[in-house]
Amino acid sequence: MSTPESETEAVPGPAVTDTVPGETHTGTVRGETPTGTVVAVNGVTKRYGEVVALDGVSLDVRHGEFFGILGPNGAGKTTLVEIVGGMREADSGTVTVLGQTPWPRDTALLARIGVQTQASAFFARLTAGEHLRTVAALYGTDPAAATTALERVSLTGKENARVDHLSGGQRQRLAVATALLHEPELIFLDEPTAALDPEARRELWDVLRSLRAEGRTIICTTHYLEEAEELCDRVAIIADGRVVALDTPRNLIRSLAAPARLLVPATGLSAKTALGMDGVDRATVQGDDLVLETTVPNRVLTALGDLLDIDTVTVRTPTLEDAYLTLTGTGSEHHR
Ligand SMILES: Nc1ncnc2c1ncn2[C@@H]1O[C@H](COP(=O)(O)OP(=O)(O)OP(=O)(O)O)[C@@H](O)[C@H]1O
Numbered sequence: 001m002s003t004p005e006s007e008t009e010a011v012p013g014p015a016v017t018d019t020v021p022g023e024t025h026t027g028t029v030r031g032e033t034p035t036g037t038v039v040a041v042n043g044v045t046k047r048y049g050e051v052v053a054l055d056g057v058s059l060d061v062r063h064g065e066f067f068g069i070l071g072p073n074g075a076g077k078t079t080l081v082e083i084v085g086g087m088r089e090a091d092s093g094t095v096t097v098l099g100q101t102p103w104p105r106d107t108a109l110l111a112r113i114g115v116q117t118q119a120s121a122f123f124a125r126l127t128a129g130e131h132l133r134t135v136a137a138l139y140g141t142d143p144a145a146a147t148t149a150l151e152r153v154s155l156t157g158k159e160n161a162r163v164d165h166l167s168g169g170q171r172q173r174l175a176v177a178t179a180l181l182h183e184p185e186l187i188f189l190d191e192p193t194a195a196l197d198p199e200a201r202r203e204l205w206d207v208l209r210s211l212r213a214e215g216r217t218i219i220c221t222t223h224y225l226e227e228a229e230e231l232c233d234r235v236a237i238i239a240d241g242r243v244v245a246l247d248t249p250r251n252l253i254r255s256l257a258a259p260a261r262l263l264v265p266a267t268g269l270s271a272k273t274a275l276g277m278d279g280v281d282r283a284t285v286q287g288d289d290l291v292l293e294t295t296v297p298n299r300v301l302t303a304l305g306d307l308l309d310i311d312t313v314t315v316r317t318p319t320l321e322d323a324y325l326t327l328t329g330t331g332s333e334h335h336r
Helices: 077-084 128-139 144-152 168-180 198-213 225-231 249-256 271-275 297-305 320-328
Strands: 037-048 051-062 066-070 092-097 113-116 186-190 217-221 234-239 242-247 260-265 282-286 289-294 314-316
Touching: 037 077, 037 217, 051 077, 051 092, 051 217, 051 242, 066 077, 066 225, 077 092, 077 186, 077 217, 113 168, 128 144, 128 168, 144 168, 144 198, 168 186, 168 198, 198 217, 198 225, 225 320, 234 249, 234 320, 242 249, 242 320, 249 320, 260 297, 271 282, 271 289, 289 297
Parallel strands: 066 217, 066 234, 113 186, 186 217
Antiparallel strands: 037 051, 037 092, 234 242, 260 289, 260 314, 282 289
């Protein structure tokens, strides 16, 4: 096997752990506060010159939680994750991670966290197995952890494939395997399923769910609202460097009281008739459909059953995406 120094090169695409070698720990969380808070961020501010990337951000992440960080491009998500992960210094405010301060960098703390970013590099000319065993050696972890990590991300068959011969999705899974190789208590995932096809995305979701089931705390940035709704216990929505909402996906959706939409073939019902129905707040023709907005979809569905074949009606209930678009002000007309 080649030495990492001579053979390491950056491969575009998803990345590997940024943590520093050190002691290995298994699942138990140490340094946890009595309330079970693993990460506490208070009033964190960060500027890059004139740009205010974070403007007084406060949040906490609890033990065993799958915590999502959502927000438009440039909202400050990466900056926040970098500060919490000990990769960047805040201008002001305080951060505690597993009971310690992440900045200045502390190798003992870094050994307890795993970071998958978009920007790091693999040992490209090594095989997937060699790459993981090399990282395991850096952490002082049993080399057998490489095989286990490959199994956990369903890459067992690729142990002997060179990293630069893997598909984008396989590399993404290898990045996750690298981040969890040393059994970290806290895992940072930066858009782990970016650019994956729907099947690969769902496969990775299963992997991420299994990590959560093991009791690990996961902080994950994503642009996929459906993913956040599927995976996250709570999400923080960040816009212009501020937390504009922080709650469970379900509560965020409920709190907005967004209407459900019922799509009816436009040939089957006129907008005028629809607007005369009890519970219909709005009716608009969109392409071949008449779209009815209502906060009482069951009542409207029952009434529609008297007028047309109910099987032709499609029901769209509010999603986290609706809540997100409203909270970030990035597309109130999105679904209309
Ligand atoms: N190293 C840097 N130097 C100067 N400005 C920066 C730097 N990093 C980020 N910024 C700026 O800070 C703001 C927040 O950037 P950040 O990367 O944290 O956002 P983000 O929410 O992660 O965005 P994206 O979803 O596009 O990855 C943006 O305006 C960005 O241009």
